Amino acid sequence: MGLGFILLMPNLTKYTQDLITKLGKAHKHEQAEALDKTQFVHVSEITSLPAFVYEKLRNIVDYKDEFLLRKNAIKRYLKRKILLPQFKQTAQEAGQGLVRELILTRYLPNDKIPESVLVPLGQIIGKYRKLVDEVSKRGCAMPRYREQILGMAAVECDTILVSPDERQAFTSYGYHILKPAFDLSALPGSADEKTIQLVLLIQKVLERADNDILNYYLFKHFEPSWFKDHAEAEVVEIAGKLEKHLFSFQSIRDHKLGRQIASAVRKKLVPITLIRDIIHKFNGTPEQLFGRSGQLEHMAREAYQSTWVMLKRRLRNKGFHALVYIFFTKVFVALLLELPYERIVIGQLHYLALGINLLFPPFLMMLITMLIKSPDAKNQEFAVKGVLEAVYGGELEFYKVREYKKLKTSALEKFLYGLLYTITFLASFGGIVMILYTLGFNILSGALFIFFVSLVSFFGISLRQQSRAVKVVESRETFMGFILDFFTLPIVAFGKWLSQTFDRWNLFVFLLDFLFEVPFKSLLKVIEDWFAYLKDKKEQM
Numbered sequence: 001m002g003l004g005f006i007l008l009m010p011n012l013t014k015y016t017q018d019l020i021t022k023l024g025k026a027h028k029h030e031q032a033e034a035l036d037k038t039q040f041v042h043v044s045e046i047t048s049l050p051a052f053v054y055e056k057l058r059n060i061v062d063y064k065d066e067f068l069l070r071k072n073a074i075k076r077y078l079k080r081k082i083l084l085p086q087f088k089q090t091a092q093e094a095g096q097g098l099v100r101e102l103i104l105t106r107y108l109p110n111d112k113i114p115e116s117v118l119v120p121l122g123q124i125i126g127k128y129r130k131l132v133d134e135v136s137k138r139g140c141a142m143p144r145y146r147e148q149i150l151g152m153a154a155v156e157c158d159t160i161l162v163s164p165d166e167r168q169a170f171t172s173y174g175y176h177i178l179k180p181a182f183d184l185s186a187l188p189g190s191a192d193e194k195t196i197q198l199v200l201l202i203q204k205v206l207e208r209a210d211n212d213i214l215n216y217y218l219f220k221h222f223e224p225s226w227f228k229d230h231a232e233a234e235v236v237e238i239a240g241k242l243e244k245h246l247f248s249f250q251s252i253r254d255h256k257l258g259r260q261i262a263s264a265v266r267k268k269l270v271p272i273t274l275i276r277d278i279i280h281k282f283n284g285t286p287e288q289l290f291g292r293s294g295q296l297e298h299m300a301r302e303a304y305q306s307t308w309v310m311l312k313r314r315l316r317n318k319g320f321h322a323l324v325y326i327f328f329t330k331v332f333v334a335l336l337l338e339l340p341y342e343r344i345v346i347g348q349l350h351y352l353a354l355g356i357n358l359l360f361p362p363f364l365m366m367l368i369t370m371l372i373k374s375p376d377a378k379n380q381e382f383a384v385k386g387v388l389e390a391v392y393g394g395e396l397e398f399y400k401v402r403e404y405k406k407l408k409t410s411a412l413e414k415f416l417y418g419l420l421y422t423i424t425f426l427a428s429f430g431g432i433v434m435i436l437y438t439l440g441f442n443i444l445s446g447a448l449f450i451f452f453v454s455l456v457s458f459f460g461i462s463l464r465q466q467s468r469a470v471k472v473v474e475s476r477e478t479f480m481g482f483i484l485d486f487f488t489l490p491i492v493a494f495g496k497w498l499s500q501t502f503d504r505w506n507l508f509v510f511l512l513d514f515l516f517e518v519p520f521k522s523l524l525k526v527i528e529d530w531f532a533y534l535k536d537k538k539e540q541m
Contacts, residue, residue: 013393015176026165051104067208070107075154095121128153134239142246151212183403201265271386300387319369353445361452368460425490458495
């Protein structure tokens with residue numbers, strides 16, 4: 001009925017019909033897997049609870065987007081198995097160990113993952129282990145190249161465990177809907193470069209793609225042979241090109257074209273995310289959903305409201321995690337550095353500075369989170385129009401063509417802008433230093449205050465940016481807002497640099513991943529094997 005029903009609906013756009021077809025194929029594939037009579041991987045429920053609790057605690061210390069948690073858990077497993085190899089394992093053993101760990105931490109359901117995926121997983125782990133070894137022998141000038149290789153390996157393993165067909169269907173749908181709305185012909189660069197930038201931005205929004213996922217797709221674009229069955233035979237050849245690829249991937253991810261159109265792409269994708277949510281919630285087929293425009297419009301309004309409620313809840317959770325992390329990190333730093341410094345070097349404790357340093361950053365984080373505003377009705381109405389345009393076409397209002405032209409900035413203008421930014425930077429931090437000096441802060445306590453306030457400012461601005469995920473209408477600029485942005489931008493920029501640097505050298509994460517997690521996961525494996533042994537003995541008796 002599916003394709004025939006689609007043909008009776010001429011008001012659907014071609015790309016909406018293609019989306020329905022792809023979703024139907026993905027659904028049939030999932031049904032076939034569910035009816036598969038092969039055996040499924042089972043783990044003991046006894047060891048699942050401590051593994052799950054540990055994972056929750058670790059995500060507070062090193063909080064990432066919830067959509068990336070499973071991929072990051074796979075990456076940590078690969079770090080232990082590839083960078084810290086233990087006993088040599090067969091392909092099936094390596095794959096089984098990964099699936100078992102993901103089930104224990106409840107990233108995958110128990111008794112639902114077929115054993116048929118274990119060998120392909122092990123083969124992926126094996127080929128990336130060989131790639132890491134080969135690149136290490138040759139040497140690589142790219143910083144943290146092992147981390148990036150393992151990130152791509154984690155994404156490839158994740159595609160084996162959880163089908164990416166549906167995600168890719170919506171990414172393709174978003175690309176075909178958005179491409180005509182962006183006239184980039186006046187901008188420099190080839191058509192392929194512009195296509196790549198648009199696709200990467202769409203993946204960032206629809207798939208919550210981080211650098212690991214973007215690298216994976218770029219690697220797949222430039223080296224498709226690596227993802228075929230005979231890939232292990234090409235390890236030496238790929239290793240010789242990998243350094244060049246990684247530098248190229250970084251350049252592509254940081255391309256100025258992507259930064260120029262990022263905000264507009266995010267707004268144009270709001271209707272696509274609403275369509276995805278509506279399809280997931282609708283108790284019927286997409287054909288039935290799209291058969292009545294009035295029904296779709298009503299559901300689009302409901303989806304917009306529920307999406308904002310879920311987004312606000314998620315942002316508050318993120319703010320809470322950041323608040324807890326910053327508070328305990330600050331307590332740790334105070335006990336390790338601040339208190340000894342004031343007792344030994346200064347000779348006395350300055351309780352006001354200690355109290356401000358301890359309480360102000362979490363308070364600022366909480367304040368920024370609480371001040372996030374809801375979108376107004378105009379945003380909802382325009383987003384609903386975007387949904388109807390994407391599905392049925394018609395007169396373009398939401399997806400009307402926007403032309404981009406190359407911005408021409410003279411050398412003198414660049415110099416003046418740079419000078420103005422430098423003055424702003426000095427004024428912002430100079431003002432903070434003067435206030436801290438007046439309050440009696442010493443050099444260490446003042447540096448720690450600037451460190452944590454900059455981090456909190458960046459985290460807070462990131463949350464406020466994420467709160468705009470359902471806003472499709474530009475907010476009206478105010479003079480006070482301009483002044484605030486003018487003086488806080490250097491602080492936020494410094495916080496971003498600190499966040500990226502500190503993330504690489506997170507002491508808590510290092511202690512957990514290498515000094516606690518390895519023995520902890522090994523102990524859970526021993527306990528699980530012991531209970532399996534007892535169960536077997538009991539059945540024999």
